[in-house]
Amino acid sequence: TxxxxxxxxxxxxxxxxxxxxxxxxxxxxxxxxxxxxxxxxxxxxxxxxxxxxxxxxxxxxxxxxxxxxxxxxxxxxxxxxxxxxxxxxxxxxxxxxxxxxxxxxxxxxxxxxxxxxxxxxxxxxxxxxxxxxxxxxxxxxxxxxxxxxxxxxxxxxxxxxxxxxxxxxxxxxxxxxxxxxxxxxxxxxxxxxxxxxxxxxxxxxxxxxxANGIDPDDLSQREYSDLLNTQDMYNDDLIHFSKSENCRDVYIEKQKGEILGVVIVESGWGSILPTVIIASMMHAGPAEKSGRLNIGDQIMTINGTSLVGLPLNTCQSIIKGLKSQSRIKMNIVRCPPVTMVLIRRPDLRYQLGFSVQNGIICSLMRGGIAERGGVRVGHRIIEINSQSVVATPHEKIVQILSNAMGEIHMKTMPAAMYRLLTAQEQPVYI
CATH class of the missing domain: 2.30.29.30 (Pleckstrin-homology domain (PH domain)/Phosphotyrosine-binding domain (PTB))
Known part of the structure; x- marks a missing residue:
């Protein structure tokens, strides 16, 4: 029928x-x-x-x-x-x-x-x-x-x-x-x-x-594994976290009932220590007035409570709970807002191991050459090999990455931070 x-x-x-x-x-x-x-x-x-x-x-x-x-x-x-x-x-x-x-x-x-x-x-x-x-x-x-x-x-x-x-x-x-x-x-x-x-x-x-002239049968899993074994982990965090001068305790004074005045975002899946980053500070708020915090700083602890590995909403709730306090102790790692990425790709046969949607890294293969190079999920790509891609169409970004070989240098930052810095979103301070 x-x-x-x-x-x-x-x-x-x-x-x-x-x-x-x-x-x-x-x-x-x-x-x-x-x-x-x-x-x-x-x-x-x-x-x-x-x-x-x-x-x-x-x-x-x-x-x-x-x-x-x-x-x-x-x-x-x-x-x-x-x-x-x-x-x-x-x-x-x-x-x-x-x-x-x-x-x-x-x-x-x-x-x-x-x-x-x-x-x-x-x-x-x-x-x-x-x-x-x-x-x-x-x-x-x-x-x-x-x-x-x-x-x-x-x-x-x-x-x-x-x-x-x-x-x-x-x-x-x-x-x-x-x-x-x-x-x-x-x-x-x-x-x-x-x-x-x-x-x-x-x-x-x-x-x-x-379509890009690569025969899938030419590259075996073993070859890819052998490549990974020859590469060291590169991540900007390794440099910053290893220097004691970048890790410090900060004390913030404020009035009881006053909010801290910050916006925090996730550091991104793939970072060495998953925690939250200061993405914006309220003008004349306690955080900004202290002069001790900068955009890009990663918060390790607040009043002795570790934020490492906690979901973003839990970290936000902890900071909201500080409203009744007048003195806050924070342990931070001083980091620039832009993350430096270095991917080593000797041949086009070796795929990068991450996906991009409209300039934002949306997935990452654990253990691949991209993760080893410092790529993080949720980050927006700002530059590829010193070329700005902020206003570059999605298809062009894919083409650039697909054809890139050797040492691939990128600058990225959390997409939420980028939207705040470019006034695409209004900050909601806590």
Whole structure:
């Protein structure tokens, strides 16, 4: 039957210009890419039959855990099902209008995921593969989660007004949140769909290598490991932390009931000691008036409490709790706001091991040459080999990094600090 035919994979003679944002670390041959599909089919594109149930928006932290992602997927399913139930009730009234389930063809390739009306073949949505951040299959349901823009759930003034009320915890609304668009589908092939999308990412990376004249089979895991064994760890922190003059105790005097007057951000995943950095200081506030703190300083302890390894919101809560005190002792490491990175890449066959989205480092392979060079997740790239990339388009940054060899020098800083320094965001002092 026509419906059963829709559940068969159909090859589509449709190819697109290939572009990928990741500069990943490991390489596989097509035969080593796990998944249910023939890689060549994924390049051309395959189709699954499905029913489109609806979409919803969720607010999410930038890097939620896998369990949090699954909870978000379940929440999206619940919302869409509730909307369908309300739609059925509205249809009972003469003027009731509500969207119904739509039979669709779910087209996927190494570049994009398209949702086509099964009857008319009109495009309902077109999602570049790189925008998909999570895929969940739950029973016969599939949830595609696509990244959106950062939002603020509360105004900066609201957050300032509430600093005196919450000292030990930070509510979900106080965190920097990102909008996630969740698309919910139903299909007998739900698990295959999820596995095929995951396989598409791996095949897409191999196509990227070939497009740049690199044969994935030329570089083995052993060769990459041998390269790592010849490289020393380079990180600006090693220099600063080894010098006693950069580590100091600082005492801040302030009035009881007065905030410290700082903005802190994470040092970034990949730093030697994960802690928080002073990103901004309130004009004429206690921190600035002391003359003992600078932008870029890393805070090790406050009144004897270590901040090393603590989540950002916990560190913020500790600082908020200082409002009732008149004298604060801080142990800091004096560091410049800009991090110096040095990646040693002898040949283009050796991939860098991190990914970039609009100039911001969004993932890092543990133990790769990028981590050894001082690359940190959450940092914005300011310069590459003395060339400013602040206003450089994303595709150009990827091209520069992909073709860079030898010693690659970069300057980076926490993206949140960069937005504050360039007045893209208003500071919320604590």
């Amino acid at each position: 026509k419906k059963n035919e829709k559940h068969c994979w159909r090859k589509v003679i449709l190819r697109h210009h290939f572009c990928i944002i990741c500069i990943c670390a490991f390489v596989y041959s097509f035969s080593a890419v796990p998944g249910p599909c023939d890689p060549e089919d994924l390049i051309d594109g395959i189709i699954f039959a499905a029913s489109y149930l609806g979409s919803t928006h969720l607010l999410s932290e930038r890097t939620p855990t896998k369990s949090a992602r699954m909870q978000q997927a379940q929440e999206a399913m619940s919302r869409v099902r509730a909307a369908q139930k309300q739609a059925k009730n509205r249809k009972k009234s003469p003027d009731g209008e509500a969207p119904s389930t739509v039979e669709v063809d779910l087209f996927m390739s190494t570049q994009r995921i398209k949702v086509l009306n099964a009857d008319t073949q009109e495009s309902i949505m077109d999602l570049p593969l790189r925008t998909i951040s999570y895929i969940a299959d739950i029973g016969n349901m599939v949830v595609l989660m696509a990244r959106g823009k950062m939002v603020r759930s509360r105004s900066a003034q609201d957050q300032l007004d509430r600093t005196a009320e919450h000292h030990t915890t930070m509510s979900h609304d106080d965190r920097r949140l990102y909008r996630m668009i969740c698309h919910v589908f139903e299909s007998e092939d739900a698990q295959l769909i999820a596995q095929s999308i995951g396989q598409s990412f791996s095949v897409a990376y191999q196509e990227f290598l070939r």
